[in-house]
Amino acid sequence: MEMGMHETFTALVELTNLQEQRRLACGPESEEWTAPQLRDQVEKLQLIRDCLVEVEIARLSADYDAVFRGYLRLLRALGRKNSAENESEEADKWLVEYFLEKFLRSTREVTISLENMVTKEGQGENYELQMKLELSKQRAAEALFHVANFAFNDAEKLSESLLCLAEFNEPNMDQKACDHKLTLLTEACALAKKGEDLL
Known part of the structure; x- marks a missing residue:
């Protein structure tokens, strides 16, 4: 909050609340009940915070490709962290799914917005806008691949x-x-x- 990163702060609060809701819904007999709470995993929280700050700064400056790259970096980092700590893949599956959905939603919103801008300006009128749209479509395809790949399991x-x-x-x-x-x-x-x- 000190840096004015309101989206980041909101996302971190949402994540800790979501994990607690999942824990309560599963009940005391479940593995979820005894799983490490995100709020107690300082290193992981810092990793998420840093990546989300990067994404938010990129979004505020309308650098949408940097937004997408930020989400990809976060997803890869979470995957590496789990492997390094020998954690159960199931433990953070909800966290990966949460950010995959954020990534997918972001790429779809940006692509639709850019398509509308291209339509208003006319096809081929603005080369820079066309390039942004093509890159956005490429990132959207990447996001969809990652979602499908994750869901394949x-x-x-x-x-x-x-x-x-x-x-x-x-x-x-x-x-x-x-x-x-x-x-x-x-x-x-x-x-x-x-x-x-x-x-």
Whole structure:
């Protein structure tokens, strides 16, 4: 708050509250009940805070690609931290999911906003704006890949993520087209997962 980073402060409070709500909902017999609380993990909180400050500064200066890169850096850092500390992947799954959703929402909002600006100015009229839009679409595709890849390990969420991806690419498609795209996306995810396992 000292730096005026209100979004960052709000997100940190939201995260600690969300974890407490999850803990209470699962009850004392669950692993969630005894899992380390985020508010007690100073190093992890500092990592999240620093990345969110970076994202907020980038957003305030309308450097949307830096916003996206900031979220990616945070997601990678959380993944590395879990590996280094030998924590259970399940322990911070909710945290990774939270930031994946933030990343995805951010890329979608920016892409839609830039598409509207390009439409108003006319196709090809503003080269810089066109480049920003193309980069935003690329980052949106990255976000969707990460969401689908994360959800691939969670069968319940896979179809939801793939549907989100299909609707993002073509918002007005009919059911037949949607089903066809979902089939292709499911196959693509399976191939990507297989390739990842070979690395």
